[in-house]
Amino acid sequence: MKPISIGLLGLGTVGSGVIKIIENHQDKLIHQVGCPIVVKKVLVKELGKARAVSIDPAILTTNVEEVINNPEIDVIIEVMGGVEQTKEHLLQAIRNKKHIVTANKDLMAVYGGELLTAASDNGCDVFYEASVAGGIPIIRSLVDGLSSDRIKKLMGIVNGTTNYILTKMTEEGLAYEDVLKEAQELGYAEANPASDVEGLDAARKMVILATLGFSMKVDLADVKTTGITMVNEEDLHYAKQLGYTMKLLGIAHRDGDDKVEVSVQPTLLPKAHPLASVSNEYNAVYVYGEAVGETMFYGPGAGSLPTATSIVSDLVAVVKNMRLGINGSYAVAPQHEKNLKDPEEIYSKYFLRIHAKDEVGVFSEITSVFTQYGVSFEKILQLPVKEKGLAEIVVVTHKASLKNYEEILMQLRDLNAIKEIKSSYRVEGSANA
Amino acid sequence: MKPISIGLLGLGTVGSGVIKIIENHQDKLIHQVGCPIVVKKVLVKELGKARAVSIDPAILTTNVEEVINNPEIDVIIEVMGGVEQTKEHLLQAIRNKKHIVTANKDLMAVYGGELLTAASDNGCDVFYEASVAGGIPIIRSLVDGLSSDRIKKLMGIVNGTTNYILTKMTEEGLAYEDVLKEAQELGYAEANPASDVEGLDAARKMVILATLGFSMKVDLADVKTTGITMVNEEDLHYAKQLGYTMKLLGIAHRDGDDKVEVSVQPTLLPKAHPLASVSNEYNAVYVYGEAVGETMFYGPGAGSLPTATSIVSDLVAVVKNMRLGINGSYAVAPQHEKNLKDPEEIYSKYFLRIHAKDEVGVFSEITSVFTQYGVSFEKILQLPVKEKGLAEIVVVTHKASLKNYEEILMQLRDLNAIKEIKSSYRVEGSANA
Known part of the structure; x- marks a missing residue:
């Protein structure tokens, strides 16, 4: 069976890991996809550099065109990083009907939609499992x-x-x-x-x-x-x-x-x-x-071998699709229009740590601000601080809208009784949604 | 687009969950697979029973043949349980070129190989995600x-x-x-x-x-x-x-x-x-x-909705494969012959709790048995027990072969100093393998 040819963009730790896995697991890969997988060309920055993997110097190149425009290459694995230029390279590869496997979160977060659409138009796959939480499928x-x-x-x-x-x-x-x-x-x-x-x-x-x-x-x-x-x-x-x-x-x-x-x-x-x-x-x-x-x-979440494993799993999926002639058919465009919540619709509990004056009536002054916005407390902790005349107050609120909470913070900052708002964090409540 | 027709074997809590999800998510399902999914026939034990879901009584049947031999049905979802007879039904359905989605672990543990082989021979899918850890893919x-x-x-x-x-x-x-x-x-x-x-x-x-x-x-x-x-x-x-x-x-x-x-x-x-x-x-x-x-x-791990979710996800995979004409092509037969470890090749740590006589020399008598097999201790705990003259000894061993450990237990049982071996458990060591 004709081997599948890979072009690798980048030969850092992840790229080296990909080569290692493809070499070490050739038998298993053949069993899974029914044909050998061969690395045909590897884009590097520098030809003469010492490498973590033994690799035929003849397949190394510093010219990206030799990879993305190479008619013998079926799948491009992108592990070089970068956003703007890398996107152009991958779009060019897609126009050349090459499938893409990438670990590039920066790229996918910004141009994922564009790449997936181009891929779908050209009957190509774009897989990106390794871009989020490296070793986790x-x-x-x-x-x-x-x-x-x-x-x-x-x-x-x-x-x-x-x-x-x-x-x-x-x-x-x-x-x-x-x-x-x-x-x-x-x-x-x-x-x-x-x-x-x-x-x-x-x-x-x-x-x-x-x-x-x-x-x-x-x-x-x-x-x-x-x-x-x-x-x-x-x-x-x-x-x-x-x-x-x-x-x-x-x-x-x-x-x-x-x-x-x-x-x-x-x-x-x-x-x-x-x-x-x-x-x-x-x-x-x-x-x-x-x-x-x-x-x-x-x-x-990272590491050369976990990330490389996700990449090779994606590669296996691409090659299976190739064998079945169904590349590009799994990509589903987002179903919904963008519809973001406003700050008054985002609800959460909050942790708030305050340094306040250690005086009579201060705590009630603080609580009255919360009460004004209908926000109550789940937990309260008050302790003296070393600095004389100050109290450290820690509260965890019940759920409040982000809008109300930000207004509460603004009002607290204006209170005479409060010396400093030391910190404020979101609190996720119970385990379920 | 022609709808895909489902035959459901069983209408207990999981079966009802499947019907609920197919009804509630019809839009999303159509978006994913490109055609409606329709439940055509449902095998039940009793026709007149009150149901957790509203369902057209006309599609209920107590005759399994009306489902597995029904030429209009594309996919059989099996949630009736049982092993021997259920296997025969599913094999019959596979011979009728129907794809199978099952949640039946008892069946898959025993006849999984047979069903997958039959499916592969007939160009059918057998998916069984819900058979292990219901809601986990x-x-x-x-x-x-x-x-x-x-x-x-x-x-x-x-x-x-x-x-x-x-x-x-x-x-x-x-x-x-x-x-x-x-x-x-x-x-x-x-x-x-x-x-x-x-x-x-x-x-x-x-x-x-x-x-x-x-x-x-x-x-x-x-x-x-x-x-x-x-x-x-x-x-x-x-x-x-x-x-x-x-x-x-x-x-x-x-x-x-x-x-x-x-x-x-x-x-x-x-x-x-x-x-x-x-x-x-x-x-x-x-x-x-x-x-x-x-x-x-x-x-x-269980529950009607989590299990039903896994089943419908399998169903989506089957329908996608149908649309692409690739059913049965993903099944990969086991690559390796069965090759089980012998008891001298199975290594583990062990927790052992013993009631021994509270006398001089007893502990050294016990440890000498372990020493004889080259097994040392990682943790030791000794406490008096209420019963007079007895000591409770708890040890966690370093790694020992199962064979050696079982011989140690036999020898300990014969020791005069030991009144009873109260319990013994395997201990998994560090987090990695």
């Missing part, structure tokens, strides 16, 4: 496994770096800066960690998940995003005391009326929530379906 | 998502009843009999709970998972099975003290040499293990792949 679970359900909520710990940092801060009581430094030394965080710690990486993944899960195009600009740079060890201490664990959580929620919100922010979860025990660099996606109820998918 | 994750990896270990909490009982026993310190009774009253356990509490139900699911995960036919008789009926609250107390949680765990493991063991037994897991926090009636399957590392799939 969440994309195909949403596409196939939960296809007959109506998904109400997707919550994801989809960034390993920040989950590692928050886990260490919680377990060892360390400060953010110290853990970040350690994570950088260990290679868990990049030298420039902004995209991770500011939540952008997680936001991109939530765009991909929400678009798919709700069958509605969501844009990156629609995701209200807050990172973990302002989280401090005191917050984590109080969270623990109140029975919560802090996670950088992506939340995508739709109501009965099909209005959607998507956000990423440090969030307190009750300890019994399935996501609360997802630690260190692990990722997990929690899916609440109307019929199925609670499910969760857990695994490594 | 684990079958398709193994078939597709992890297809390019080599799975080394599958561990499953795949029986909700026993997980509910063990959770309650652990959390509330109650005795097995009391919790079982409560579970029966609440409808979480059946009046005759034998198949659940003796581990048979879990063993069937492990047969299905192991066959698929290792691409090797495994039979029910190959699964060494122990239920939870002998677990007592004292064991759970000690387990907790030593940092473990007890689960009825299905374990399927293969070594580098492709030899396989499959078992079901009460097992102690370290609290940090992802499976340890799976509580109450929830199920989870932990998959360790050579490349991907640790992943876990969590969700409801």
Whole structure:
């Protein structure tokens, strides 16, 4: 049987992992797809560099045209990263009737729609399982496994770096800066960690998940995003005391009326929530379906081999489709128009930590602001602070609309009795939606 | 577009759930598969009975032939249960070129191979996602998502009843009999709970998972099975003290040499293990792949709507295949001959609780038996028992072969110093394989 030829764009750790898996599992792959899989051309930045895998130098090239315009190549695996130029390369490859497997979340979050439409027009597949939660087959679970359900909520710990940092801060009581430094030394965080710690990486993944899960195009600009740079060890201490664990959580929620919100922010979860025990660099996606109820998918979010495994699984799916002549037929365009919730429709509990003057009547002054907006408290904690004359007040509210909550914060800031609003986090309530 | 016609065998809670989902999600289903889905005939035991769903009495029948031999029906959904006769019905339907979706684990564990072969010969699909862990898309994750990896270990909490009982026993310190009774009253356990509490139900699911995960036919008789009926609250107390949680765990493991063991037994897991926090009636399957590392799939194991969701997702897959004309082409026969480990090749840690005479030299007598087989201890706990002159000794061993461990137990039973071996459990060590 004629082999299937692959063109690989990029030969970093993930690209090397793909080559290793294709070589080591050739027998199993032949058993699954009925023909050998051969890597034909590999785009690299530099020809002479030492490699983690032994590879025939003749198949390396620094010219992308030799891959995307190569008539012998059936499938392009894109692991080079980048957005604008990479999109152009892949569109060109699609016009050349090549199928695409990509791990590029930045690309898929922004141009996923465009690429999928082009692919559909050209009878090509675009698979992107590895773009979200590297080793977890969440994309195909949403596409196939939960296809007959109506998904109400997707919550994801989809960034390993920040989950590692928050886990260490919680377990060892360390400060953010110290853990970040350690994570950088260990290679868990990049030298420039902004995209991770500011939540952008997680936001991109939530765009991909929400678009798919709700069958509605969501844009990156629609995701209200807050990172973990302002989280401090005191917050984590109080969270623990109140029975919560802090996670950088992506939340995508739709109501009965099909209005959607998507956000990423440090969030307190009750300890019994399935996501609360997802630690260190692990990722997990929690899916609440109307019929199925609670499910969760857990695994490594990154790493060369987990990511490469997802890529090769996608490759197997593409090759099976090729053998069956059905490429491009599984892509389903979003069913719903974009329909985002307004701030008065987004409901949540909140954790709020305040430094107030330790005087008679202060607490009642604070509570009266909440009462004005019909918001009551679930938990209250008041302690003296070292600084004389100040009280530390921690409250967890019952559900409030985002609009009301933001107005409450504004009013509190104006109160004479309040010295500082130290921190404020979203709290996810019970385990179900 | 011509509608797809369904024949439903069985109209209990799951069957009613299937009808509800097909009716409520008709728009979404049409969007996904491009044509309406219509329930044509439903096999019931009794025509006149009150139903949980409103259904045209004209489509009900008590004659199975009217469903499986009905030329208008494309897909049979089997939710009637039973093994021998049900198998014959489904084989007949397959000969009539009907595709099958089934939730029947008893059937698939015993006749899965026969049904899949017949289906493949007739160009039909047999899908069975709902047969293991009702609401969790684990079958398709193994078939597709992890297809390019080599799975080394599958561990499953795949029986909700026993997980509910063990959770309650652990959390509330109650005795097995009391919790079982409560579970029966609440409808979480059946009046005759034998198949659940003796581990048979879990063993069937492990047969299905192991066959698929290792691409090797495994039979029910190959699964060494122990239920939870002998677990007592004292064991759970000690387990907790030593940092473990007890689960009825299905374990399927293969070594580098492709030899396989499959078992079901009460097992102690370290609290940090992802499976340890799976509580109450929830199920989870932990998959360790050579490349991907640790992943876990969590969700409801039973329930009419979760199970019905899996069934309708399978139905969608079948209908997509029909539209593409590729039914039967995805079925892959097991790649490997059966190759089971011998007891000297099965390694594990063990928890052992002994009542021994409280005399000088007794402990050294006990340890010398272990030493003789080269087995050392990881943890030791010794306490006096109320009964005078006795000591309670709890040990957790380092890894030992099953053969050696069973010989140790035999020798210990013969020791004069030992009054009784109270209990013995497998212990799964670190989180990775």
